[in-house]
Each structure stands twice: as structure tokens, then as C-alpha cells.
């Protein structure tokens with residue numbers, strides 16, 4: 001397997017599967033520089049002051065409060081962290097963008113959604129696809145929070161099939177404007193936005209076109225809104241239908257070119273997806289924090305419940321998902337940052353550099369969106385369980401955290417769509433020769449039919465077994481996906497359950513590897529003793545990943561292989577998911593839980 005050696009050999013999107021990454025080459029949250037730490041602390045302090053104590057008001061659907069907090073976030077520069085300085089942003093790079101998104105989102109899903117919709121899908125289409133006049137006109141106002149943005153793609157009949165919308169844009173007789181007619185649905189920030197990115201079809205074009213549409217209460221220009229949707233969670237996030245009735249938009253407000261809207265919509269979503277993953281991290285930390293404190297305080301059977309194995313197990317698992325989520329999100333964020341910078345150094349414009357980079361890392365963006373949105377759901381669910389009846393009460397933060405978490409699996413592309421996209425994009429990259437999967441997949445095929453190697457890693461070395469296991473999990477993906485491609489070719493996309501299974505293998509390999517690399521890097525610089533619990537978390541996550549991979553691969557193999565082929569692949573799977581030294585998972589969990597309860601907080 002190749003390794004990453006210098007900056008010019010940056011890991012490409014999807015390449016993690018076939019290229020070994022060294023621990024010293026990954027960025028981890030422990031690598032934040034002083035500027036980033038200051039930013040993190042000021043966002044955290046802002047949320048502790050403006051959001052966390054007002055949780056009840058958000059739950060009681062105080063939409064005005066969301067707008068007010070967003071305005072204050074704008075004044076402090078948090079909305080402009082990713083915007084270049086020439087447009088009144090802070091121009092801080094993608095790791096910092098993820099950092100702000102992470103810490104601003106943890107106390108209320110309503111703020112997370114308002115922030116994500118505004119800074120991501122509401123602003124980025126103009127920043128990345130707008131012309132200079134459009135950027136100059138809109139971006140400074142969006143960066144400072146003078147105006148808020150919304151993104152109108154979904155329609156009653158066009159959800160996951162986003163390019164099928166019926167909203168029309170018709171050129172006026174003088175050729176100077178377009179008239180937009182149609183209905184958009186589920187539009188976040190609709191109640192207080194001044195700028196709407198609207199996707200509409202011109203004539204019978206195959207693809208939709210993007211427009212920048214301004215909204216002014218005094219002059220609504222045919223724009224009306226439905227009532228606020230009654231939702232399971234994110235109660236103070238404004239979500240409305242938006243109706244366009246002969247809304248006149250200057251032709252100058254077309255984004256990019258006619259028919260380019262679907263591309264714009266999808267690329268804006270790539271960024272939105274990885275940011276959504278980051279937006280689940282602080283929520284996991286806060287939920288774990290509350291659970292740890294409660295478990296230490298709550299006494300049953302004359303014992304703090306934190307001392308019960310059943311509770312220790314939950315606390316350990318909650319912290320582990322947060323730790324690994326952080327590892328994977330910031331690892332990918334730095335790859336993206338580095339790639340953008342490399343492109344900028346090569347003379348590309350800011351917009352081109354970002355666009356091409358996000359397209360390149362779309363696989364990781366989908367992986368992270370799926371993994372982290374499901375982790376926050378599990379984490380808040382177990383958080384409720386740790387608090388027992390109190391967890392079910394709206395007087396504790398668990399209940400709303402659980403409800404708020406649910407939407408993350410639906411928007412920015414459902415998790416089903418993202419799972420299938422991740423594998424589909426990877427296969428496409430392989431076909432185009434951008435990532436060499438064919439060679440490694442053939443090597444795995446030969447390994448299956450050859451005599452098993454007796455070479456074993458030196459188990460005295462930290463993570464020797466785990467790193468060997470990661471390599472094997474990647475082989476499982478290559479074996480399953482490689483054979484499936486051979487069998488079905490272009491028709492593979494019709495075998496959705498197989499794709500979903502393959503996607504879970506891919507996701508687990510990326511996440512587990514990120515956890516191990518983070519812990520390994522930190523052991524090298526801070527010592528093994530100082531990282532005892534982090535080592536335990538990395539190993540615990542991997543243990544579950546191996547189980548998931550085993551189960552999903554079995555399912556996949558049985559769905560398309562029979563007889564000798566099936567037997568051979570199942571034997572390979574057994575070999576690729578076999579621990580030489582089975583970890584003591586109970587001991588790992590106890591180590592993690594004891595640290596959490598002794599510190600009385602999420603402390604990693």
C-alpha cells in the first residue's frame with residue numbers, strides 16, 4: 001500500500017481506501033492553532049451566553065430569538081468565517097469554518113439549522129458561482145448578517161429527485177428579466193431571509209437554473225409564505241413553504257449559466273454535508289457532559305448510577321462516537337483546506353479552488369454526514385436513557401437534543417441517498433482513473449484464491465493489530481464492491497441494498513481509521529499514559545466497526561454470490577474480520593467511563 005509523504009501527495013478524495021495514511025499526516029483537534037483555539041472559545045462562550053440558557057424559548061418556537069442570535073453571530077463575525085476578507089468576511093479557511101459550525105451548533109438544533117442554511121446553502125452558491133457584481137452586492141451583507149439567506153430547491157413533488165422541480169422561470173418579452181412561478185417547500189430561514197437562492201426550470205430544459213431572488217417585506221414581488229411547519233424538532237428554526245407568483249427577477253441575477261442549477265445545488269450540498277457532520281459534534285459533547293454529571297449525582301441502590309456497568313457502558317460509547325466523529329471531521333477538513341491552498345498556489349481563483357476541492361472530497365462529505373448524523377441520534381438516545389425518566393422530561397436538555405438530531409438524517413440529502421452516493425461516486429472515480437481501485441481489488445481477489453499469508457504484525461507495537469485490521473476492512477470493501485461491479489456493471493445502481501451494505505463498510509473503515517490515527521498521533525506527542533482513554537476509544541470504535549463490516553459484507557455477498565464464489569468470499573471475510581487478540585471491550589469501556597466520571601465532564 002502507498003503512503004502519503006509530502007504536501008504535493010495530499011490524500012485525494014476517496015483515496016483513503018487504497019492509500020495508507022500515516023498518523024503524523026492527519027490533522028486532529030489537538031492541532032488547532034492559537035487563532036483557532038481563540039475562535040473556538042469565543043464561539044463556545046457566545047453559545048453558553050446566548051443559546052444554552054434560553055433553550056426553553058427555542059423549544060417554545062421563539063423564531064424571533066433565532067433571528068436575534070443569528071444577528072449577534074453576524075456582528076461577531078461568525079457568519080463570515082469562510083468568506084474572503086475582500087467581501088467582509090474573516091477568510092479563515094476550512095478547518096476554522098468547521099470549528100465555528102461545530103461549536104455554534106451544539107446547544108440548539110434551531111440555531112444549527114439557521115446557521116447551516118445561511119452560511120452554507122444560502123451563501124455559498126453566490127460565493128462559488130456568482131459573478132463579481134453578484135458577490136460584491138450580496139456577500140458582504142450575508143457575511144455580516146445584515147441580510148440572511150435561504151435556499152429553495154425542494155418542492156412538494158421534488159425532494160430527493162431534486163432536478164425534477166416544476167418551478168418555472170420565463171424570460172420576459174424585453175429579455176431583461178425572468179418571471180418565476182412555483183412552490184417551494186421546507187425552506188429553512190424562510191421567515192426572516194432577504195436573499196433566496198431559487199432553482200427553477202427555463203422552458204423544457206433538462207436541468208434547472210439558479211437565481212438570486214431578493215425579498216423585501218414592503219415590496220414582496222409576488223413572494224408569499226406558508227405558515228411555519230409544525231415539526232418534531234428544531235422548533236425555533238423557521239421552515240415554511242415559499243410561493244412565487246410572477247416574481248420578477250433581473251436576468252443579471254441568474255447564477256452561473258442557464259441549466260447549471262442542478263450542479264450548483266449539488267455542490268452547495270457537498271459543503272453543507274460535511275458542515276452538518278461538524279454541527280453534530282458539540283451536541284454530542286454537551287449531551288455526554290450532561291449525562292456524566294447526572295450519572296455522578298443520581299443515587300440509586302445507595303450508589304451513584306455512574307458506578308453501574310450498564311451506565312458506564314453508555315457513557316463510554318457516547319464519548320467514543322464524539323471522539324471519533326471529531327477525528328474524522330477535522331481530518332477531512334484539513335485535507336480540504338490543504339487542497340484548496342494548493343489550488344490557490346497554482347493560480348486558481350478562490351471560487352474555482354473551493355468548487356473543485358469540494359467536488360473532489362464529496363465522498364468524504366457524504367460519509368461524514370451519514371456517520372455523524374447517526375451518532376448524534378444514538379448519543380442523545382442513550383443520553384435520555386442515562387437520565388431515566390428525567391431524560392424524557394422537557395426540563396432536561398436530552399429530550400430536545402434527541403428531537404433536534406432527527407432532522408440531520410433527512411436534510412442535505414437523506415442518509416439513504418448519501419450512502420448510495422458515496423459508493424457510486426467512488427466507483428465513478430475508479431472508472432475515470434482518478435482513484436486506482438482496480439489494482440487493489442484484483443490484489444484482494446488474488447489473495448482470496450492464494451495461500452493465506454502467515455505474516456503477523458509485531459503485536460507489541462501500539463495499534464499494530466488495529467492498523468492491520470483497518471487494512472483488512474478496506475479489503476472487505478474492495479472484495480464486495482469489486483465483485484459487485486464485475487457482476488452488475490452499470491446495473492449496480494439498481495441493487496440498492498447491496499450498495500447500502502457496501503456504503504456501511506466504507507463509512508466504518510473511514511471513521512475507525514480516523515479514530516486510530518488521531519489516538520496514534522497523540523500518543524506519539526503526549527505519551528501513552530496521557531492517552532490511555534483515547535487509545536481505548538479508538539479501539540472500542542474499531543471493535544464495533546469490525547462487527548458492522550462483518551454483518552454488512554455477509555449480507556452483500558449472499559445477495560449476489562453463490563456456490564464456490566460465495567464460500568470463497570465468506571472465508572475471505574472471516575479472515576479479514578478476525579482479531580488475533582480480541583480486545584477486552586468491557587475493560588475499554590470502563591477505562592473511558594472512569595475518566596469521564598472522575599473529570600465529571602466530556603474531557604477529550
Ligand SMILES: Cc1cc2nc3c(=O)[nH]c(=O)nc-3n(C[C@H](O)[C@H](O)[C@H](O)COP(=O)(O)OP(=O)(O)OC[C@H]3O[C@@H](n4cnc5c(N)ncnc54)[C@H](O)[C@@H]3O)c2cc1C
Pocket residue numbers: 117150151152153154158159160161185186187188189231239407410411412413414415416417496
Ligand atoms: C426541517 C427541514 C428543513 C429543510 N430545509 C430545506 C431547505 O432549506 N431548502 C431545501 O431546498 N430543502 C429543505 N428541506 C428538504 C429536504 O432536503 C428534503 O426533505 C429531503 O431532501 C428529502 O426529500 P423528501 O422530503 O421529498 O423525501 P423523499 O425524497 O420523498 O424521500 C422519502 C424516502 O424515500 C427515500 N428515497 C427517495 N428517493 C430514493 C431513491 N432514489 N432510492 C432510495 N430511496 C429513496 C428517501 O431516502 C426517504 O427515506 C428541509 C426539510 C426539512 C424537513
